[in-house]
Amino acid sequence: MSTVQPIPPGMTSITPHLVCHDAAAAIDFYVKAFGAVDECRLPGPDGRLMHAMVHIGNAALMLVDEYPECGAQSPKALKGSPVTIHLYVPDVDATVARAVEAGAKVTMPVADMFWGDRYGQLEDPFGHHWSVATHIKDVGPDEIGAAMAKACA
Numbered sequence: 001m002s003t004v005q006p007i008p009p010g011m012t013s014i015t016p017h018l019v020c021h022d023a024a025a026a027i028d029f030y031v032k033a034f035g036a037v038d039e040c041r042l043p044g045p046d047g048r049l050m051h052a053m054v055h056i057g058n059a060a061l062m063l064v065d066e067y068p069e070c071g072a073q074s075p076k077a078l079k080g081s082p083v084t085i086h087l088y089v090p091d092v093d094a095t096v097a098r099a100v101e102a103g104a105k106v107t108m109p110v111a112d113m114f115w116g117d118r119y120g121q122l123e124d125p126f127g128h129h130w131s132v133a134t135h136i137k138d139v140g141p142d143e144i145g146a147a148m149a150k151a152c153a
Contacts, residue, residue, distance in 0.1 A: 010060060016085055017062040020126045021074040023049040026063055029125060030054055033099035034087065036061070056087065075127025084121070084129040092118045092134040099124070099132070114147030115139055 007013060020026040030036035036054040044050040048065035055061070066074050075081035089095040096110050103125040110120035110132075116139040122130045139147075 010055070012059060015060045015062055017064065018126075018128055019066055019072045019074045020063055020128075021066050021076045022126070023052055023063040023065045026124070026126045027052055027054055029102055029104075030056065030061070032102040033104060033124070034089075034095065057089070061085075078127075081127055081129055084131050086131045086133070088133055088135065090134060092120060092132050095132055096120050096122065099130075104130075112136065114151060115144050 018026070024041065027036070027038055027041070031038060031054070034056045036056045039053040039055060039060075040051070041049055042051040048067065050064060052063040053060055054063070064072060066072055066077060068077065087095075092110055096104075096106065099122055100106060104122040106120065107123050107129070108119075108121035108131075110118060113119045113133075116135060116137040117133040118136050119131060119133040122132060124130060
């Protein structure tokens with residue numbers, strides 16, 4: 001009987017795996033902007049990162065350099081990304097300010113939202129989209145529905 005865990009320690013069932021143009025620079029950005037912990041970098045023979053991992057809060061984030069010859073293209077190569085990574089933090093205002101100082105662009109200013117989060121959106125220098133939030137109020141489904149109807153009217 002194996003004692004190996006099906007999900008390794010420190011990992012969750014879902015882990016984003018980002019393709020970046022210059023994954024090493026992206027890791028440096030995530031350390032500055034989001035307080036990421038640089039866990040590992042595995043360069044290939046040509047120096048590009050074949051695998052890297054950071055932890056932001058209690059979540060792992062894997063990264064790799066672009067390998068267009070293998071179909072791995074970054075948002076920069078694709079001219080955008082349909083994916084947004086959501087990040088909960090203790091202080092959204094401080095985190096967004098730190099991310100902007102590190103090179104992110106605000107795409108939606110931080111504000112209190114009807115669903116109970118203080119929330120904003122960023123684009124990092126590598127083309128990845130982030131929503132960043134701090135939960136500030138527990139709101140029930142009926143209250144959220146009524147507030148959404150009013151906001152969308």
